[in-house]
Amino acid sequence: MEHLDLTIIWAGIIGFAVFAYVVMDGFDLGIGILFPNLSVGGERDQAMNSIAPVWDGNETWLVLGGGGLFAAFPLAYAIILPATYPLIIAMLLGLVFRGVAFEFRWRDPRHRPFWDVAFSFGSVLAAFSQGITLGAILQGVRVEADAYAGGWLDWLSAFSLLTGAAVVIGYALLGAAWLVWKTEGPGQERARRLAFWLGGATLLALFAVSAATPFLTYDYWRRWFAMPGVLLTAQVPLLVAICAATFFWSLKRGAERLPFIMALGLFFLGFVGLGISIYPYVVPRAVTIWDAAAPPQSQLFMLAGAAVIIPIILGYTAWAYWVFRGKVGTHGYH
Amino acid sequence: MIENLDPVILARAQFAFTVSFHFIFPAFSIGTASYLMVLEGLWLKTGSGVYANLYRYWLKIFAVAFGMGVVSGVVMSYQFGTNWSVFSAKAGPVIGPLMAYEVLTAFFLEAGFLGVMLFGINKVGRGPHFFATCMVAVGTLISATWIISVNSWMQTPAGYAINAKGQFVPAGSWLPIIFNASFPYRLVHTVIGAYLTTAMVVGAVGAWHLLRDRANPGARKMFSMAMWMAALVAPIQILAGDQHGLNTLEHQPTKVLAMEGHYEASPEGASLILFGLPSNKDAVVHGKIEIPYLGSLILKHDPKAPLPGLNDFPRDRWPPTPIVFWSFRIMVAMGLAMLGLGLWSLLARWRGKLYDWRWLHRAALALGPSGFVAVIAGWVTTEVGRQPFTVYGLLRTAESHSPLAAPAVAASLVAFILVYFGAFGAGTYYLLRMMAKPPAAGEPEPSKVPQRAAGITPASGVVASTGREA
Numbered sequence: 128m129e130h131l132d133l134t135i136i137w138a139g140i141i142g143f144a145v146f147a148y149v150v151m152d153g154f155d156l157g158i159g160i161l162f163p164n165l166s167v168g169g170e171r172d173q174a175m176n177s178i179a180p181v182w183d184g185n186e187t188w189l190v191l192g193g194g195g196l197f198a199a200f201p202l203a204y205a206i207i208l209p210a211t212y213p214l215i216i217a218m219l220l221g222l223v224f225r226g227v228a229f230e231f232r233w234r235d236p237r238h239r240p241f242w243d244v245a246f247s248f249g250s251v252l253a254a255f256s257q258g259i260t261l262g263a264i265l266q267g268v269r270v271e272a273d274a275y276a277g278g279w280l281d282w283l284s285a286f287s288l289l290t291g292a293a294v295v296i297g298y299a300l301l302g303a304a305w306l307v308w309k310t311e312g313p314g315q316e317r318a319r320r321l322a323f324w325l326g327g328a329t330l331l332a333l334f335a336v337s338a339a340t341p342f343l344t345y346d347y348w349r350r351w352f353a354m355p356g357v358l359l360t361a362q363v364p365l366l367v368a369i370c371a372a373t374f375f376w377s378l379k380r381g382a383e384r385l386p387f388i389m390a391l392g393l394f395f396l397g398f399v400g401l402g403i404s405i406y407p408y409v410v411p412r413a414v415t416i417w418d419a420a421a422p423p424q425s426q427l428f429m430l431a432g433a434a435v436i437i438p439i440i441l442g443y444t445a446w447a448y449w450v451f452r453g454k455v456g457t458h459g460y461h
Numbered sequence: 462m463i464e465n466l467d468p469v470i471l472a473r474a475q476f477a478f479t480v481s482f483h484f485i486f487p488a489f490s491i492g493t494a495s496y497l498m499v500l501e502g503l504w505l506k507t508g509s510g511v512y513a514n515l516y517r518y519w520l521k522i523f524a525v526a527f528g529m530g531v532v533s534g535v536v537m538s539y540q541f542g543t544n545w546s547v548f549s550a551k552a553g554p555v556i557g558p559l560m561a562y563e564v565l566t567a568f569f570l571e572a573g574f575l576g577v578m579l580f581g582i583n584k585v586g587r588g589p590h591f592f593a594t595c596m597v598a599v600g601t602l603i604s605a606t607w608i609i610s611v612n613s614w615m616q617t618p619a620g621y622a623i624n625a626k627g628q629f630v631p632a633g634s635w636l637p638i639i640f641n642a643s644f645p646y647r648l649v650h651t652v653i654g655a656y657l658t659t660a661m662v663v664g665a666v667g668a669w670h671l672l673r674d675r676a677n678p679g680a681r682k683m684f685s686m687a688m689w690m691a692a693l694v695a696p697i698q699i700l701a702g703d704q705h706g707l708n709t710l711e712h713q714p715t716k717v718l719a720m721e722g723h724y725e726a727s728p729e730g731a732s733l734i735l736f737g738l739p740s741n742k743d744a745v746v747h748g749k750i751e752i753p754y755l756g757s758l759i760l761k762h763d764p765k766a767p768l769p770g771l772n773d774f775p776r777d778r779w780p781p782t783p784i785v786f787w788s789f790r791i792m793v794a795m796g797l798a799m800l801g802l803g804l805w806s807l808l809a810r811w812r813g814k815l816y817d818w819r820w821l822h823r824a825a826l827a828l829g830p831s832g833f834v835a836v837i838a839g840w841v842t843t844e845v846g847r848q849p850f851t852v853y854g855l856l857r858t859a860e861s862h863s864p865l866a867a868p869a870v871a872a873s874l875v876a877f878i879l880v881y882f883g884a885f886g887a888g889t890y891y892l893l894r895m896m897a898k899p900p901a902a903g904e905p906e907p908s909k910v911p912q913r914a915a916g917i918t919p920a921s922g923v924v925a926s927t928g929r930e931a
Contacts (some may be wrong), residue, residue, distance in 0.1 A: 183531055184573050189533055189535060190538045198553065202553075226529075275864055425557065430636050
């Protein structure tokens with residue numbers, strides 16, 4: 128009994144870490160995706176400055192997601208990573224490019240155009256790989272005797288490419304909404320226009336993925352459309368509609384913060400939707416969270432620390448964001 | 462052609478490549494973070510501008526090195542799963558939580574306060590800023606503690622049981638797992654190694670500028686501080702290394718015997734083989750130069766103490782002796798060179814010539830990279846010395862790898878090599894370029910500097926590019 132509780136708690140913690148990663152690195156990857164659309168000089172510098180103090184912390188959630196999966200669900204970690212091997216490597220290399228560009232572009236003004244391209248390319252590559260990974264997990268991987276048993280290109284399908292594109296579009300939306308919040312002047316105007324279009328594109332992508340998912344397997348179909356569950360699951364699209372309407376309305380009215388919050392809301396609902404589809408599997412239709420769980424001693428040992436430390440982390444992360452609150456300006460922080 | 466390559470060899474090559482590259486950055490940033498903490502503390506205490514200038518000077522360098530450490534570190538957290546999935550599934554319940562604690566207690570701490578440390582001096586005031594610097598420095602040390610606990614558990618596993626799925630699980634308390642037999646020795650040896658690495662870099666940068674301008678106050682201060690570190694810490698490091706070696710002899714005898722090149726047992730006391738070419742195939746060290754009894758004196762602190770040989774152990778438990786033998790010698794040579802530099806600097810200091818002896822400065826400059834060479838060589842010694850096991854004595858490397866396809870591993874290995882040499886090569890070039898600029902004597906105090914303090918940060922680039930002052 129205790130085991131069962133711990134496993135659900137850990138699934139929740141890892142879900143939280145992944146979600147925290149998606150929204151936090153989502154907006155800073157999104158800025159990388161949008162970078163080619165920003166004008167060289169003030170707009171790009173402004174965008175970069177708005178994330179320079181926080182990107183490292185944002186990316187740490189990815190390490191917690193991976194590290195937490197390794198610790199709490201070692202079997203899932205050992206199956207998913209070999210199954211998505213090229214994607215993970217591509218994501219990591221993308222993150223290398225964009226991560227070093229933060230400092231390098233300032234250190235070497237002559238080659239700044241090159242590092243800007245590296246920043247953008249790395250961001251798109253990382254986001255696209257993450258999206259395809261999501262699709263690959265959703266469509267299922269071949270597992271035999273607790274190990275991945277498929278080939279190294281099994282993840283490639285129309286569906287996974289769709290989820291890849293969806294994540295790129297979604298991150299770009301987060302990035303644009305973040306810039307609306309943090310910047311001013313012509314840069315903000317451009318971000319607002321981009322956010323408008325990206326909002327539409329994100330909804331389209333969300334719709335396409337949502338429509339395709341139930342056709343992957345009958346399980347997903349039943350999960351979403353069978354009575355009485357449908358009464359509950361139907362709330363998700365309803366809330367998406369409310370979020371989307373508020374997003375466009377606030378954007379039109381010139382609001383600065385609300386569009387970003389609504390974009391987060393859309394991501395949250397998408398995330399809940401994924402949870403509804405997948406639960407209680409961690410590798411869909413092959414390994415449940417209980418199959419993959421580390422023994423209770425391991426989970427309990429980590430929980431003792433996580434329960435204390437995660438709130439502290441959230442505390443000082445909030446402080447760091449608060450220190451750099453307000454408009455970023457065209458020449459750094461004042 | 463790729464199909465014929467052994468994916469396990471490729472996966473090992475890839476892991477070795479990514480982790481070796483990664484290790485360079487923390488080895489430097491652990492020491493640099495602490496150095497920055499000391500500099501800022503001294504600045505707050507004395508109000509002396511030279512410390513403020515040095516703080517800003519090294520902060521710029523730290524920012525670039527730390528960024529590279531972060532991105533190469535993110536790679537590592539996934540390499541375990543991509544390349545060593547069987548190891549991950551089996552050892553995950555034991556080492557996974559330790560690594561999760563590293564993320565929770567160290568990575569977030571460093572990342573959370575790094576932004577304020579780099580960009581926040583004029584936003585939060587001196588006190589909170591110093592606090593942020595301390596948190597980053599402490600974070601690097603906490604990080605080292607956990608990851609070395611993990612590494613040490615793989616060397617000297619303890620406190621585990623094996624469950625029905627064949628996984629290592631904690632047998633009861635976590636304390637014997639965390640504080641396994643080799644952990645304290647390895648931790649001390651590694652952290653001191655990181656401090657020495659930084660000291661050698663700081664000393665070399667100071668020496669470089671002293672060679673050009675003996676009067677530069679920043680160059681004098683950093684050179685003096687670095688030489689104190691070398692003189693005081695290099696001897697401690699040698700003692701710590703000796704203790705670490707005794708511990709290894711007790712728990713991983715094959716590793717020490719490979720380091721020493723002893724195939725034959727020495728019942729009457731072992732010699733110290735200085736040089737030679739060990740061959741596992743012939744079970745002999747070709748062309749060896751040795752000093753009688755010294756081996757036993759070092760390893761047992763008794764010249765006549767008997768020592769076993771690799772021949773006393775089954776061949777399928779031997780590590781690749783030539784690698785271990787030579788990497789160990791490289792590390793020791795670097796350590797002795799650092800010790801020599803430290804003693805030389807003491808002599809110069811005593812004579813009042815610390816800033817005048819050109820050859821001392823040239824030697825310090827030449828030894829700038831010695832710390833990196835030493836930590837990589839030492840790390841190769843301990844990791845290759847653990848072979849042919851991932852969990853020493855219990856799980857073989859050959860049984861730890863992922864179900865991998867050669868083309869995927871080969872392609873990603875090539876990609877890693879290209880990207881790492883490109884990106885980190887550029888970063889190293891930028892670091893060297895920053896180090897080549899002398900610490901300016903006349904920079905204003907940070908508190909009076911508009912926003913992100915004169916060139917500490919990207920903002921200097923913004924000011925330059927927009928031509929505006931804040």
